[in-house]
Amino acid sequence: MSAVTILDWGLGLAQAMLVLAMAIAAWRMLRGPRAQDRVLGLDTLYLNGMLAIVVHGMRTGSGLYFEAAFIVGMLGFTASVALAKFLMQGEVVQ
Amino acid sequence: MTGAGLPVWAALLVVGLALTGAAFSLTGAIGLIRLRTFYERVHAPTLGATLGMALILCSSVLLLSLIEGRLVLRDLLIGVFLTVTTPVTLLLLARAAAHRDRHEGRPGAPPKS
Amino acid sequence: MRLLPHPWLSAGLALAWLLLNAPVTPGSLLLALAVGLTVPAVMNALQARPVRVKAPGALLRLAGIVLVDMVRSNIDVARIILGRQTGARRTGFVAIPLDLREPFALSLLSIILTATPGTLWVQYDSDTGRLLLHVLDFPDGEAWIRRVKDRYERPLMEIFA
Numbered sequence: 001m002s003a004v005t006i007l008d009w010g011l012g013l014a015q016a017m018l019v020l021a022m023a024i025a026a027w028r029m030l031r032g033p034r035a036q037d038r039v040l041g042l043d044t045l046y047l048n049g050m051l052a053i054v055v056h057g058m059r060t061g062s063g064l065y066f067e068a069a070f071i072v073g074m075l076g077f078t079a080s081v082a083l084a085k086f087l088m089q090g091e092v093v094q
Numbered sequence: 095m096t097g098a099g100l101p102v103w104a105a106l107l108v109v110g111l112a113l114t115g116a117a118f119s120l121t122g123a124i125g126l127i128r129l130r131t132f133y134e135r136v137h138a139p140t141l142g143a144t145l146g147m148a149l150i151l152c153s154s155v156l157l158l159s160l161i162e163g164r165l166v167l168r169d170l171l172i173g174v175f176l177t178v179t180t181p182v183t184l185l186l187l188a189r190a191a192a193h194r195d196r197h198e199g200r201p202g203a204p205p206k207s
Numbered sequence: 208m209r210l211l212p213h214p215w216l217s218a219g220l221a222l223a224w225l226l227l228n229a230p231v232t233p234g235s236l237l238l239a240l241a242v243g244l245t246v247p248a249v250m251n252a253l254q255a256r257p258v259r260v261k262a263p264g265a266l267l268r269l270a271g272i273v274l275v276d277m278v279r280s281n282i283d284v285a286r287i288i289l290g291r292q293t294g295a296r297r298t299g300f301v302a303i304p305l306d307l308r309e310p311f312a313l314s315l316l317s318i319i320l321t322a323t324p325g326t327l328w329v330q331y332d333s334d335t336g337r338l339l340l341h342v343l344d345f346p347d348g349e350a351w352i353r354r355v356k357d358r359y360e361r362p363l364m365e366i367f368a
Contacts (some may be wrong), residue, residue: 001102002102003098003100003101003102003104003105004098004100004105006102006105006106006109007100007105007108007109007157009109010105010108010109010110010112010113011108011109011112013113013116014109014112014113014115014116014150015116017113017116017117017119017120018116018119018120020120020123021116021119021120021122021123021124021142022123024120024123024124024126024127025123025126025139027127028126028127028135034132034191034194035194036132036187036190036191036194037132037135039187040126040132040135040136040139040187041126043139043183043184043187044122044123044126044138044139044142047119047139047142047143047147047176047180048119048123048142050172051115051116051119051142051146051147051150054150054151054154054169054172055112055116055150055154057154058108058112058153058154058157058158061161063158063168066168066169066172069172070171070172070175073172073175073176073179074175077179077182077183080183080186080187081182081183081186084183084186084187084189084190085186085190087187087190087191087193087194088186088189088190088193088194118281118285121285121288121289122288122324124288124289125284125288128288129288131298133298133327133329133341134298134343136327136341137284137324137325137326137327137341137343138284138288138324140284140321140322140324141281141284141285141288141324144277144281144322144323144324145277145278145281164229164230165229166229167226167229168226168227168229170226171223171226171227174223177318177322178318180321180322181314181317181318181320181321181322181328184321184327184328185317185321185328185329188327188328188329188330188341189329189330192329192330192339204300204329204330204339204341205300205302205339
């Protein structure tokens with residue numbers, strides 16, 4: 001086996017595992033049961049999505065995916081924080 | 095395709111790191127299903143955000159450095175960013191959940207400080 | 208006004224800039240220097256208190272401890288998630304009275320506790336210094352309080368005293 005085959009298959013498998021993790025997180029996000037569970041699902045979803053992008057960048061050997069991963073990470077962070085803040089203030093005024 | 099000139103041991107090392115990291119992240123996601131209460135589930139994603147993330151980024155740094163023939167540490171910035179932001183997210187989420195549970199008087203609510 | 212109000216922030220920013228623009232060229236080095244010197248001036252507008260590290264050696268030792276704990280607790284939590292029985296575990300809230308007051312040290316403690324899966328920072332009361340943790344699996348609450356205080360809080364107080 002050559003290094004190219006090992007990298008291709010191994011990184012492909014890693015990517016598949018991360019996508020499965022994303023699917024599970026999406027399930028938790030859709031199912032709830034409560035709002036905080038959904039936000040937690042979203043948080044896990046974007047985290048694993050970001051890692052999947054990093055692995056994809058490794059597979060293609062392109063440096064472009066670094067920026068994409070970083071932007072996904074930042075947007076996901078902002079979204080989760082905003083939602084968590086909303087959960088805290090949506091019911092009771094502090 | 096990447097890694098044409100790489101030795102086999104390097105490819106195995108890169109793949110091993112990436113697979114272990116992905117396995118930890120997947121385990122964290124599975125925890126979202128298997129753990130029963132919300133406060134238990136909040137622990138689950140940290141698996142992917144700490145060791146899973148670190149192993150995958152190490153693997154990426156290793157591969158890029160080997161391909162380009164110099165030390166490429168750029169991906170570590172993602173690690174720094176995640177390390178700083180994950181506590182903020184989880185802390186806010188846990189506090190929001192505690193606040194809601196106390197307000198609604200649910201049995202699993204954390205004790206009032 | 209001093210030239211470097213936040214030396215650690217300056218160094219960190221310059222380093223991040225260089226990492227983003229590797230390989231290092233004279234031009235990017237100059238820009239990194241400019242970023243490191245000018246951007247921390249923004250922090251003055253935020254009136255952030257500068258961070259003073261008293262014991263760099265203790266900081267390194269703490270980083271080592273945290274790294275080991277992180278790997279170990281990751282494996283523990285993975286075993287809990289993938290394990291067969293989930294009934295025997297004791298999970299719940301632990302209240303820890305903290306003596307640590309320095310804001311930066313406290314945020315570092317929150318990062319440490321989050322980075323070791325199995326512990327979750329729920330609430331901190333800055334008036335009483337009481338920290339509410341959720342622990343996924345603890346044999347005994349007293350042991351946890353001692354663990355957090357001995358392993359993390361004492362080195363942090365030493366570093367940022």
